[in-house]
Amino acid sequence: MHLHRYEKIWLTVGVLTLIAFIITLGVNAFAMGAQPPSNTQVMDPTKVSQTPPFDQPALKQIGQNNYVANMTAFVFSYAPNRMEVPVGSTVTFNVTSKDVVHGFEIPGTNVNMMIIPGLVNSATHTFTKPGDYLILCNEYCGTGHQLMAAHLIVK
Numbered sequence: 001m002h003l004h005r006y007e008k009i010w011l012t013v014g015v016l017t018l019i020a021f022i023i024t025l026g027v028n029a030f031a032m033g034a035q036p037p038s039n040t041q042v043m044d045p046t047k048v049s050q051t052p053p054f055d056q057p058a059l060k061q062i063g064q065n066n067y068v069a070n071m072t073a074f075v076f077s078y079a080p081n082r083m084e085v086p087v088g089s090t091v092t093f094n095v096t097s098k099d100v101v102h103g104f105e106i107p108g109t110n111v112n113m114m115i116i117p118g119l120v121n122s123a124t125h126t127f128t129k130p131g132d133y134l135i136l137c138n139e140y141c142g143t144g145h146q147l148m149a150a151h152l153i154v155k
């Protein structure tokens, strides 16, 4: 079969582009460790109530303006259900599910994650404006789904 000269050139460019792409992807994903940031901590979903820190879900202060909220999601609420932090606080939410897949969204922020049984998902946000921030479930999880919410009071 005879290939036209331009065909050969573009074929070569195509193959080289593909190789460059695969190398870039491989280097980023494996050598540089650029993996999706979530789902790093694994746990037994049937033992959430016995596994620290989720046996005692709570908001904890870890620095002057830094807080960690270790939370559980379950049909149809979150624990803790109501938290309070001063304006300017940075809060890291570590959340796991005790039963089914739930959502964890704080409208007006970039916190929006899926809470999967057996995994701990995390998100961090700095609350610079006072208000009553609603934490809501955006994954359909059963008959009480629309009631599933918690509050973070920033003042």
Ligand code: CUA
Pocket: 074, 075, 076, 101, 102, 103, 137, 138, 139, 140, 141, 142, 145, 146, 148
């Ligand atoms: Cu939990 Cu919807």
